[in-house]
Amino acid sequence: xxxxxxxxxxxxxxxxxxxxxxxxxxxxxxxxxxxxxxxxxxxxxxxxxxxxxxxxxxxxxxxxxxxxxxxxxxxxxxxxxxxxxxxxxxxxxxxxxxxxxxxxxxxxxxxxxxxxxxxxxxxxxxxxxxxxxxxxxxxxxxxxxxxxxxxxxxxxxxxxxxxxxxxxxxxxxxxxxxxxxxxxxxxxxxxxxxxxxxxxxxxxxxxxxxxxxxxxxxxxxxxxxxxxxxxxxxxxxxxxxxxxxxxxxxxxxxxxxxxxxxxxxxxxxxxxxxxxxxxxxxxxxxxxxxxxxxxxxxxxxxxxxxxxxxxxxxxxxxxxxxxxxxxxxxxxxxxxxxxxxxxxxxxxxxxxxxxxxxxxxxxxxxxxxxxxxxxxxxxxxxxxxxxxxxxxxxxxxxxxxxxxxxxxxxxxxxxxxxxxxxxxxxxxxxxxxxxxxxxxxxxxxxxxxx
Amino acid sequence: xxxxxxxxxxxxxxxxxxxxxxxxxxxxxxxxxxxxxxxxxxxxxxxxxxxxxxxxxxxxxxxxxxxxxxxxxxxxxxxxxxxxxxxxxxxxxxxxxxxxxxxxxxxxxxxxxxxxxxxxxxxxxxxxxxxxxxxxxxxxxxxxxxxxxxxxxxxxxxxxxxxxxxxxxxxxxxxxxxxxxxxxxxxxxxxxxxxxxxxxxxxxxxxxxxxxxxxxxxxxxxxxxxxxxxxxxxxxxxxxxxxxxxxxxxxxxxxxxxxxxxxxxxxxxxxxxxxxxxxxxxxxxxxxxxxxxxxxxxxxxxxxxxxxxxxxxxxxxxxxxxxxxxxxxxxxxxxxxxxxxxxxxxxxxxxxxxxxxxxxxxxxxxxxxxxxxxxxxxxxxxxxxxxxxxxxxxxxxxxxxxxxxxxxxxxxxxxxxxxxxxxxxxxxxxxxxxxxxxxxxxxxxxxxxx
Numbered sequence: 068x069x070x071x072x073x074x075x076x077x078x079x080x081x082x083x084x085x086x087x088x089x090x091x092x093x094x095x096x097x098x099x100x101x102x103x104x105x106x107x108x109x110x111x112x113x114x115x116x117x118x119x120x121x122x123x124x125x126x127x128x129x130x131x132x133x134x135x136x137x138x139x140x141x142x143x144x145x146x147x148x149x150x151x152x153x154x155x156x157x158x159x160x161x162x163x164x165x166x167x168x169x170x171x172x173x174x175x176x177x178x179x180x181x182x183x184x185x186x187x188x189x190x191x192x193x194x195x196x197x198x199x200x201x202x203x204x205x206x207x208x209x210x211x212x213x214x215x216x217x218x219x220x221x222x223x224x225x226x227x228x229x230x231x232x233x234x235x236x237x238x239x240x241x242x243x244x245x246x247x248x249x250x251x252x253x254x255x256x257x258x259x260x261x262x263x264x265x266x267x268x269x270x271x272x273x274x275x276x277x278x279x280x281x282x283x284x285x286x287x288x289x290x291x292x293x294x295x296x297x298x299x300x301x302x303x304x305x306x307x308x309x310x311x312x313x314x315x316x317x318x319x320x321x322x323x324x325x326x327x328x329x330x331x332x333x334x335x336x337x338x339x340x341x342x343x344x345x346x347x348x349x350x351x352x353x354x355x356x357x358x359x360x361x362x363x364x365x366x367x368x369x370x371x372x373x374x375x376x377x378x379x380x381x382x383x384x385x386x387x388x389x390x391x392x393x394x395x396x397x398x399x400x401x402x403x404x405x406x407x408x409x410x411x412x413x414x415x416x417x418x419x420x421x422x423x424x425x426x427x428x429x430x431x432x433x434x435x436x437x438x439x440x441x442x443x444x445x446x447x448x449x450x451x452x453x454x455x456x457x458x459x460x461x462x463x464x465x466x467x468x469x470x471x472x473x474x475x476x477x478x479x480x481x482x483x484x485x486x487x488x489x490x491x492x493x494x495x496x497x498x499x500x501x502x503x504x505x506x507x508x509x510x511x512x513x514x515x516x517x
Numbered sequence: 518x519x520x521x522x523x524x525x526x527x528x529x530x531x532x533x534x535x536x537x538x539x540x541x542x543x544x545x546x547x548x549x550x551x552x553x554x555x556x557x558x559x560x561x562x563x564x565x566x567x568x569x570x571x572x573x574x575x576x577x578x579x580x581x582x583x584x585x586x587x588x589x590x591x592x593x594x595x596x597x598x599x600x601x602x603x604x605x606x607x608x609x610x611x612x613x614x615x616x617x618x619x620x621x622x623x624x625x626x627x628x629x630x631x632x633x634x635x636x637x638x639x640x641x642x643x644x645x646x647x648x649x650x651x652x653x654x655x656x657x658x659x660x661x662x663x664x665x666x667x668x669x670x671x672x673x674x675x676x677x678x679x680x681x682x683x684x685x686x687x688x689x690x691x692x693x694x695x696x697x698x699x700x701x702x703x704x705x706x707x708x709x710x711x712x713x714x715x716x717x718x719x720x721x722x723x724x725x726x727x728x729x730x731x732x733x734x735x736x737x738x739x740x741x742x743x744x745x746x747x748x749x750x751x752x753x754x755x756x757x758x759x760x761x762x763x764x765x766x767x768x769x770x771x772x773x774x775x776x777x778x779x780x781x782x783x784x785x786x787x788x789x790x791x792x793x794x795x796x797x798x799x800x801x802x803x804x805x806x807x808x809x810x811x812x813x814x815x816x817x818x819x820x821x822x823x824x825x826x827x828x829x830x831x832x833x834x835x836x837x838x839x840x841x842x843x844x845x846x847x848x849x850x851x852x853x854x855x856x857x858x859x860x861x862x863x864x865x866x867x868x869x870x871x872x873x874x875x876x877x878x879x880x881x882x883x884x885x886x887x888x889x890x891x892x893x894x895x896x897x898x899x900x901x902x903x904x905x906x907x908x909x910x911x912x913x914x915x916x917x918x919x920x921x922x923x924x925x926x927x928x929x930x931x932x933x934x935x936x937x938x939x940x941x942x943x944x945x946x947x948x949x950x951x952x953x954x955x956x957x958x959x960x961x962x963x964x965x966x967x
Contacts, residue, residue: 088692088699095692095699099724101604101635125623127684127705127722134702138692141685141700141724144631150600151635154551173575173655174620181594185551185601204718205623234577235591242538242545242588247813249538249545250591252584255577268654272577274549274591363697 072448072483073335073455073497075120075162075304076111078463080104081138083341085370085425086361087462088138097463098142101151107464108152111159114471115485117496118160118191119152120284120304120457121145125169126202132366146178153186160493162191162284162302167224168217169197169206172265175224176231179281180273188278188492191302192228194285194295196221218291220264225283225299227267230258232280233505234270256506278492279502288316297323301499302335304457306430313338313452333499335454338447339430341461342440344469351434358462359422367421374424375403386418426461437477445483522898522933523785523905523947525570525612525754526561528913530554531589533791535820535875536811537912538588547913548592551601557914558602561609564921565935567946568610568641569602570734570754570907571595575619576652582816596628603636610943612641612734612752617674618667619647619656622715625674626681629731630723638728638942641752642678644735644745646671668741670714675733675749677717680708682730683955684720706956728942729952738766747773751949752785754907756880763788763902783949785904788897789880791911792890794919801884808912809872817871824874825853836868876911887927895933 081098082088088095097103111119123145128137149161161182165175175192183190196217203211212220239254258269285300287293296303297320307313321331343358345351368381384391390410410420426432433440447453460466478484489496503511531548532538538545547553561569573595578587595613603611611632615625625642633640646667653661662670689704708719735750737743746753747770757763771781793808795801818831834841840860860870876882883890897903910916928934939946953961 086697089694089697091694095694096690099634124722125627127720132697136697136699138699140705141722143634144627144723146597147600147628147631147635150597151604154601154604169621170624171619171656174624177575177594178597181597184549184593185597201718204716206621207716240546244539244541244545247536247539247582247586247816249586249588255590266654266657268651270577272574272591273594366697 069482070454071485071498072444072453072478073302073337074114074116074484075118075302075337075455075457076107076114076116076467077120077122077339077457077459078104078107078111078467079121079139079142080107080463081142082462083426083459084358084461085132085366086358086363089361090358090462090465092465093462095138098138101143101148103464104143104148104152105155107467108156108159110464110467110471112156114467114475115488116159116458117455118162118189118493119149120162120193121148121164122193123164123166123195124202125166125197126199126205132363133369136363136366136369146182149190150182150185153182153189158189158488158491158496160189160191160282160496161186162193162282162493164193164195166195166197167221168212169202172224172227172267173231173271176228176271177273179228180232180271180276183276183278183281184273188276188494190276191282191284191493193304194221194225194283194299214289215291218295222295222298223262223264225295227258227260227262227265229280229283230260230505231267231269231271232275234258234272235274236504236507237275237279240274254506275504276492278494279504282493282497282499293320293323296320297329297334298327300334302337302497305336305338307338307452308431310447310450310452313447314450317451317453335497335499337455337457338453339457339459340444341426341430341432341459342466342470342474343432343434343461344440344466344473345434345436346473348434348436348439351436354466355434359425362422362425364418367418367425370425371406371417371421375406379403379406381417384417387416390415390417390420430459432461437473440474441477441481441483444478445481448483519932520904521935521948522894522903522928523752523787524564524566524934525568525752525787525905525907526557526564526566526917527570527572527789527907527909528554528557528561528917529571529589529592530557530913531592532912533876533909534808534911535582535816536808536813539811540808540912540915542915543912545588548588551593551598553914554593554598554602555605557917558606558609560914560917560921562606564917564925565938566609566908567905568612568639568943569599570612570641570643571598571614572643573614573616573645574652575616575647576649576655582813583819586813586816586819596632599640600632600635603632603639608639608938608941608946610639610641610732610946611636612643612732612943614643614645616645616647617671618662619652622674622677622717623681623721626678626721627723629678630682630721630726633726633728633731634723638726638944640726641732641734641943643754644671644675644733644749664739665741668745672745672748673712673714675745677708677710677712677715679730679733680710680955681717681719681721682725684708684722685724686954686957687725687729690724704956725954726942728944729954732943732947732949743770743773746770747779747784748777750784752787752947755786755788757788757902758881760897760900760902763897764900767901767903785947785949787905787907788903789907789909790894791876791880791882791909792916792920792924793882793884793911794890794916794923795884795886796923798884798886798889801886804916805884809875812872812875814868817868817875820875821856821867821871825856829853829856831867834867837866840865840867840870880909882911887923890924891927891931891933894928895931898933
């Protein structure tokens with residue numbers, strides 16, 4: 068079988084772009100409208116996307132605007148939302164973000180196993196450690212745990228969750244009314260985990276779904292993040308502005324996975340792409356200009372201040388002038404340097420800078436026709452930069468519709484993308500292997516050895 | 518408006534009665550079938566029930582049978598399940614159980630707020646402290662917290678959750694595209710809670726639903742449980758075999774609530790009832806006999822052993838003979854005494870005893886015609902024993918269908934039950950007041966005083 072591009076759709080009902088909620092196409096109450104989310108899910112399924120993906124915050128998140136201008140200030144919790152959306156779709160996967168720092172593994176394992184069962188094997192878990200003191204302050208702490216401590220806890224959390232997902236073997240349930248045997252007790256297992264952070268006896272009170280385990284997803288770019296991803300992730304979302312850095316990341320992750328004895332084909336690297344699609348280049352540019360024109364100056368400046376942790380205070384400067392010099396500060400050095408580098412490389416005014424950054428907050432923005440967009444995706448896909456892409460339509464629903472109606476057919480025409488779902492589960496569609504239950508696997512290995 | 522009976526439906530897909538999964542009517546895989554749960558929800562809505570109610574365990578629960586004979590060993594997590602079921606219903610409420618001991622208030626507040634938003638204001642939270650060492654062992658402990666400590670934590674947990682549910686005032690969201698004002702910052706509030714168990718800054722990143730807060734439900738019978746219920750519950754599920762004890766409980770709860778300055782009409786007491794309905798008494802008895810005849814001896818004896826914490830080991834005794842004398846033991850004294858009392862009062866053999874106990878594990882079982890059943894419900898309702906009932910159909914879907922098709926019309930004929938839903942939210946249907954946002958309320962009080 069030819070290798071195909073995998074596609075995730077990142078569809079926050081409140082919109083991706085900082086001003087998307089002000090766009091005439093987008094319902095202003097999208098973030099809290101179930102009907103709008105149903106529409107997005109059904110469009111993604113019409114486009115044969117592998118999965119609907121949602122990030123998550125455990126605090127009121129930074130929306131990149133003034134206070135009062137942030138349309139992503141409130142919304143649904145992703146697992147409950149996806150449970151509802153799974154009832155109006157049949158093949159689309161659902162990848163929800165959940166925190167290893169602020170949840171207990173038994174609860175994490177259970178909610179994803181339940182979503183997986185409800186959706187018939189279409190769940191994925193985007194594993195995050197959750198940064199920021201404001202979140203820590205919602206969970207009995209004053210400040211967040213150090214980076215390395217969060218990642219140690221994350222690794223153990225994922226391990227415990229995967230143990231719990233194997234509590235029942237796939238054929239544990241007999242359900243024989245005549246004999247009264249509902250399940251085979253010897254196929255129900257306690258994990259009895261005792262580690263640095265967690266002590267969890269098990270078993271989990273949810274059976275395995277048709278896909279065995281929910282798909283494990285990650286997005287870490289740091290050294291700790293790459294290590295955890297190489298060890299446990301099956302899909303990796305990542306952010307790159309250039310093919311060269313994407314290739315470096317792709318090759319590094321695959322090499323790390325190989326080094327850990329994993330099949331690198333079982334870790335799919337999917338960079339984010341924010342597409343503005345037009346039938347002509349001019350039409351695409353017009354869409355870009357229209358959306359960026361909706362950014363209020365105050366919000367744009369606030370976004371730059373926010374992204375640099377307040378170290379680049381631009382209030383009072385002419386937004387159509389250049390980025391002023393700023394004294395070096397201790398906090399957020401690398402982010403401040405990146406923002407400055409983008410401005411310098413492109414000779415951007417303050418306004419042009421915040422317009423560029425506003426689109427997808429660091430993800431790769433493409434303004435083009437279906438042909439030029441697919442040219443780029445194909446180049447990345449065929450040159451060790453990507454196994455697929457996480458599409459971030461800058462405003463909704465139109466930019467998603469555009470991608471489904473214009474770009475998907477071009478991908479299909481070139482044989483790069485499916486023309487029908489391969490299976491019912493997320494794992495089948497992504498071409499990922501079914502995880503053999505560890506207890507059944509151990510027994511089979513023992514029998515083979517005897 | 519005349520006072521009406523409120524009805525909850527307790528519908529575990531695996532069935533209520535210990536042998537219900539062996540009944541020919543009941544799908545053996547009901548516990549893990551989404552389609553079966555959808556059918557149950559739609560039947561409950563056809564019957565105009567106020568709410569679908571589910572208990573919960575954070576461990577593989579005691580199913581009352583041999584190992585291998587427990588059909589409730591695994592299933593869905595209730596909040597994710599109800600989120601899916603809310604999409605196939607319009608008026609039915611959903612009361613999910615969640616633990617104050619093994620979850621963090623921010624997560625509890627969030628998942629119920631999200632379910633409430635998804636369902637359009639139809640969520641309820643059954644607050645439990647969760648007993649048992651096996652559960653504690655899934656959450657980093659060897660043994661459970663003492664009873665009083667669990668209840669202190671529960672009271673604070675509920676308090677924090679209710680604070681978080683008020684993070685946004687009801688009119689906080691302007692969503693004015695023209696001005697770019699999405700919400701009014703002055704109508705978003707931090708709770709900044711610092712208590713014995715929790716430190717939670719807030720705000721919650723989910724807005725209030727159409728019913729303001731999910732409905733708070735409880736089921737505690739102990740002194741601590743009654744205290745917590747009187748202080749915070751809006752619906753109380755309770756278990757009574759006789760009208761006299763139900764009246765004692767009802768009057769005590771209402772008096773406690775009044776003592777705390779609450780309107781006793783805003784705490785609905787709903788005892789559990791397990792009905793076997795027949796067009797004739799003989800038909801009802803036949804249904805009872807058929808279901809109880811499906812209990813395997815080994816499961817029935819196991820149930821008695823389990824309910825008494827292993828202190829009443831009946832293996833080896835003649836099941837058609839009397840309950841043997843047993844030495845007094847330290848553990849589970851009161852439960853052992855209750856079991857013995859039921860046997861003595863009714864002159865039950867061991868078999869008759871486990872058959873009686875198997876139906877609804879301590880809830881009130883009625884075997885009768887629609888008329889005699891409604892006679893009983895009416896007597897309880899009109900004599901300070903109940904504001905409504907939590908119906909526990911012993912097997913599914915038939916016993917639920919029987920109740921909807923035969924008992925509901927009789928309740929309606931006597932003017933005791935609604936003929937159409939009064940509103941769209943659970944709170945409206947239960948006749949419970951809309952909880953004024955504490956910040957808006959405080960401001961209004963201040964303005965009135967000036």
